[in-house]
Every structure is written in C-alpha cells, then in structure tokens.
Amino acid sequence: MAKKEMRRPIESGCPDGFQYMHPVMVKNFSQWKWHDHPRPGVLRHVAESGDAIWTVRAGTQRILDVFTLRTLCDIGDEFADGHVRFTIRSNIEYMVDGEEKVNPLIDALESAGFVVGGTGNSVAMIAHTQGWLHCDIPGTDASGIVKSMMDELIDEFKNCNMPNRVHITTSCCQINCGGQGDIAINVQHTKPPKINHDLVANVCERPSVVARCPVAAIRPAQVNGKPTLEVDEKKCICCGACYPPCPPMQINDPEHTKLAIWVGGNHSNARSKPSFQKLVASGIPNNPPRWPEATAIVKKILNTYKDDARDWERINDWIDRIGWSRFFELTGLAFTKYHIDHWRGSRKSLNSSTHIRF
Ligand code: SF4
Ligand code: SF4
Known part of the structure; x- marks a missing residue:
C-alpha cells in the first residue's frame, strides 16, 4: 500500500497494519463469506470474490530470541508468501494463497521443531503475562509454568479432542492482568510482606x-x-x-508464595455470557523447574471436562450445567473454607483505602 494512504500511528505507536497484510487479505478486507477448519492448526477463509486464504498456526514461547525469530521469518519467506502475524496467545500464523502450499509449510515448521495446532476445539497456547520483563509487581516465572504445562498438553494442542476450545492463562502476579481464562494459574502470596x-x-x-x-x-x-x-x-x-x-x-519467598488455579472465566460475550473465573485449588507449591503439582491439577480438570461436557460446551457452560458441587466431586479436588470469600470485614477495610469509597 502506498505510504500516503496509510493512517497515522495511533497514540501507543501501533502502525497501520495494512502494510503487513497478505495481499489477498488486503484485497478482500471485510468481504469474507465463510471459513472452515480443514485440519488442526489450519483455517481456510473464502471471500465473496472467490479468493481463498489458508492460515497455518504454530505455538511459540512468546518471549522469542532473535535466532528463533529469524528461523520463523525464514520459514515465512520460503514457504508462506512472506507474511506472518502473532496472535494474542503467542501463536505465529502464516498466510498462504494456495492449498498446495499448506503441507510443505507444516513440514518446514515441524522439522524446525515448532508444533502446529491450537485451532478449533483444542487446548490453545497458554497466554501468559511476564512481569520479569515489563512490570514491577512481585510475580513468579509464568513462562516456566507455561513451558512445563504445554510440554504435557502437546497432544491437546495438536488435536481437536476437547468439547470446545480451552483457553488457559497464567498471570505472574495476583493483579492478574492475564485476565479471565477457562483455566487460570495465578501466583498466590500467603503471608503479609x-x-x-x-x-x-x-x-x-x-x-x-x-x-x-x-x-x-x-x-x-x-x-x-x-x-x-x-x-x-x-x-x-x-x-x-x-x-x-x-x-x-519483601513478599515473595519460596515457602509462602504459592500458586492458585481458577476456572470458568470467559471474556467474550459472543456465544454466551462473559463470566468471572472462580478459585478451585489454592496453596499449590510454586515448584520450579517443572511445577508437577499444578500441572497434575490442570490435567485432571481437562480430563474431567473432556469426559463429562457436552459437545461445544465451554468450561463455564459445563460447570453452570452440572453445578459446583458436582464439579468438585468429579474432579476430586478438595472444597475447603478457603474457596469462599465471605467479605466479612471488607466494608471497613476497603472503605479505608485511598482508592475505594462506598
Ligand atoms: S500479571 Fe502482574 S506482574 Fe505479571 S505482567 Fe500482569 S500486572 Fe505485571
Ligand atoms: S494489602 Fe497492602 S500491605 Fe498487604 S501486600 Fe497488599 S499493598 Fe502490601
């Protein structure tokens, strides 16, 4: 696109995205007629004009070193018409304008060690925040948790075996800017500073x-x-x-900084109501380098959801239908008094804060 037609960067400095888009996407912008999901990791969009574009998605570790970025870009130049984009869940997506380009692109990604998947009713790449790099709140190593869990959930990423899509998030601190997730793993401080x-x-x-x-x-x-x-x-x-x-x-310490797992959060109101995630497991050891206790709980929740939910139910829809007591019964997770926030005393404590008055 000629420079004079580009919009000015917005306040945050984000440039006009059209200059980076695949020409078929620019030509058919807002004119897409239908799309489907020919195989895990691949989407096909067909425009009113009859043009089609295939998107191939691969997981990445989000915090990418220059060498990995170069490898990903070289694959894009050689096999994918030179166009890529990153999704909010740290996947890289390549766009190609012919079906014959899809398999060679997947072969190139897999032989370079990347995993193709994360579309449709799979466990998508875990979205995570990373306070080490851009934030001052005392957090934990969210990237390490993501790596350990995704190593064990690789089949759920590559295949579409879940009742519906599963979005997992990790947030490195309790402020939880990672947001609401079907399953969320967040740090939990258990002692005052x-x-x-x-x-x-x-x-x-x-x-x-x-x-x-x-x-x-x-x-x-x-x-x-x-x-x-x-x-x-x-x-x-x-x-x-x-x-x-x-x-x-000082609030972080190896003994009292734990992990907590929350379920049933959903930002979107596209198909059902948005919902807040709820605490289902707390006081889990924050146990690097592989976090086995937290991973075992996430796998238990996923397996129960896979066995018990109806087709196309998200985790929050499934729990709404069966109820929380049945959720705890089926998953075998312990329900304790720490799962209930009774807000006793909150009127006094919140009302004396500098931020909230009511
Ligand atoms: S979760 Fe907390 S520490 Fe991590 S990036 Fe967000 S606000 Fe910062
Ligand atoms: S509640 Fe207040 S004192 Fe306690 S950790 Fe938060 S900011 Fe610090």
Missing part, C-alpha cells in the same frame, strides 16, 4: 507506599529511631502492590 526496616528510610517514598495499599494496611512507623513502615496484618490481603514502590517490603 516482611519489612527490612534498615532499608525503608533510604529506599522508599513512604507516602507513595502508604497510598499504594488497596486496603490501607500500611502506616508510617519508627523502628530503632529510624522512620519506616508497618503493616496491619489483619487487614493485609497479601497482594504485593507495596513491593514496587518499596522493595524492602
């Missing part, structure tokens, strides 16, 4: 730290004659938000 009083006065802007706490649990204090902070442990919800403005508020 431990304060290194010797460092607070040198490192922290104390008013900023007090303001950061969502439940007003932090107060200025003096210890050994030095200005510092203290935490009302009865109010603290162990969110970790005080750590970024004040690293001496």
Whole structure:
C-alpha cells in the first residue's frame, strides 16, 4: 500500500497494519463469506470474490530470541508468501494463497521443531503475562509454568479432542492482568510482606507506599529511631502492590508464595455470557523447574471436562450445567473454607483505602 494512504500511528505507536497484510487479505478486507477448519492448526477463509486464504498456526514461547525469530521469518519467506502475524496467545500464523502450499509449510515448521495446532476445539497456547520483563509487581516465572504445562498438553494442542476450545492463562502476579481464562494459574502470596526496616528510610517514598495499599494496611512507623513502615496484618490481603514502590517490603519467598488455579472465566460475550473465573485449588507449591503439582491439577480438570461436557460446551457452560458441587466431586479436588470469600470485614477495610469509597 502506498505510504500516503496509510493512517497515522495511533497514540501507543501501533502502525497501520495494512502494510503487513497478505495481499489477498488486503484485497478482500471485510468481504469474507465463510471459513472452515480443514485440519488442526489450519483455517481456510473464502471471500465473496472467490479468493481463498489458508492460515497455518504454530505455538511459540512468546518471549522469542532473535535466532528463533529469524528461523520463523525464514520459514515465512520460503514457504508462506512472506507474511506472518502473532496472535494474542503467542501463536505465529502464516498466510498462504494456495492449498498446495499448506503441507510443505507444516513440514518446514515441524522439522524446525515448532508444533502446529491450537485451532478449533483444542487446548490453545497458554497466554501468559511476564512481569520479569515489563512490570514491577512481585510475580513468579509464568513462562516456566507455561513451558512445563504445554510440554504435557502437546497432544491437546495438536488435536481437536476437547468439547470446545480451552483457553488457559497464567498471570505472574495476583493483579492478574492475564485476565479471565477457562483455566487460570495465578501466583498466590500467603503471608503479609516482611519489612527490612534498615532499608525503608533510604529506599522508599513512604507516602507513595502508604497510598499504594488497596486496603490501607500500611502506616508510617519508627523502628530503632529510624522512620519506616508497618503493616496491619489483619487487614493485609497479601497482594504485593507495596513491593514496587518499596522493595524492602519483601513478599515473595519460596515457602509462602504459592500458586492458585481458577476456572470458568470467559471474556467474550459472543456465544454466551462473559463470566468471572472462580478459585478451585489454592496453596499449590510454586515448584520450579517443572511445577508437577499444578500441572497434575490442570490435567485432571481437562480430563474431567473432556469426559463429562457436552459437545461445544465451554468450561463455564459445563460447570453452570452440572453445578459446583458436582464439579468438585468429579474432579476430586478438595472444597475447603478457603474457596469462599465471605467479605466479612471488607466494608471497613476497603472503605479505608485511598482508592475505594462506598
Ligand atoms: S500479571 Fe502482574 S506482574 Fe505479571 S505482567 Fe500482569 S500486572 Fe505485571
Ligand atoms: S499493598 Fe497488599 S501486600 Fe502490601 S500491605 Fe497492602 S494489602 Fe498487604
């Protein structure tokens, strides 16, 4: 597309996407008539004009090194008309304008070690956040969890054996910007921060730290004659938000930083109502490098869903139909008092925060 026709980059700097699109997609923009799913990992879209385009999807590890990116781009140049795009779930997609190009492209991807799949009623690539690289909240290694789990779910990614698509997310901290997922694995801090009083006065802007706490649990204090902070442990919800403005508020530790698993979240209102995910397993060891305990629970939930759900039910639809008590019975997960948020005391604690008034 000629430069003069391109729109200006939007506020975030995102450039006009048309310049990167496959010519068949540009020509038929908004004129698609139907699409189907000829095999796992491949989609076919047919336009009103009769043009067709095949999309081949492969999983990636999201945080890609230059050498892997070069390999992926070389495959795109040689086998896929030179056009690629990344999905929000860290898959790479190649577009080709002829069916005869699909199998050689899949062969090239597989022989370079990439896995083709993640379309239709499969377990799609796990979406994950990664605070190590772009965020200041105390988190955990979401990428490591994704790698360990996807190694064990590779058949569910490559084949379409699930009742409907399954979107799994991991979020490296409790703020959970990874969002709602059919299954979500999130960090869970279980103890209030431990304060290194010797460092607070040198490192922290104390008013900023007090303001950061969502439940007003932090107060200025003096210890050994030095200005510092203290935490009302009865109010603290162990969110970790005080750590970024004040690293001496240590909340991550190998013993008390755990994982929790939530199920039934759905952002979309395309086919059924959106829903919030609900806690089903907590206090799971945050156990690198392979996280076997968390992976075993995710596999148990997936196998139960596969055996018991009706065709095309998403996980939230399935649980809505069978009810939560049956979900816990079928999966064998323990239901404990920690699964219930009774909000006792929340009016007082939330009402004293700097963020919420009601
Ligand atoms: S989940 Fe938390 S730490 Fe991770 S990127 Fe999102 S806000 Fe940052
Ligand atoms: S910011 Fe979060 S972790 Fe820190 S004291 Fe407040 S509730 Fe506790």
